[in-house]
Amino acid sequence: MGKKILIIEDEAKIMRTVRLYLEQAGYDVVWASDGTxxxxAFRHEKPALLILDLNLPGDRDGLDVCRAIRRDSNVPIIMLTARTEETDRLIGLELGADDYIELIETFENAKG
Structure with missing residues (x-):
């Protein structure tokens, strides 16, 4: 397998779809369903890339996870979310995310 990617996503259907694309491209994919x-998993697996949902259940949302990881690591972080507000995008990028992908846009492009 190729480089390891960690997906932190609570929606199983979204996780399976993203995981399938990445595994078909040759990546080793690890998954977690909440921020904790x-x-x-990030500390244990040491991934080359993190795909992070903004809306996570529990006491740690995606912004909190991004902030915690950025304190100790410069691993690329891509925020993946259904939120379309520009302020969410700016906050994510200011906290250290490298990119921000809106799910609706991503899946529409995949279909087309």
């Missing part, structure tokens, strides 16, 4: 599990 995601931070533990």
């Amino acid at each position: 599990q995601g931070l533990a």
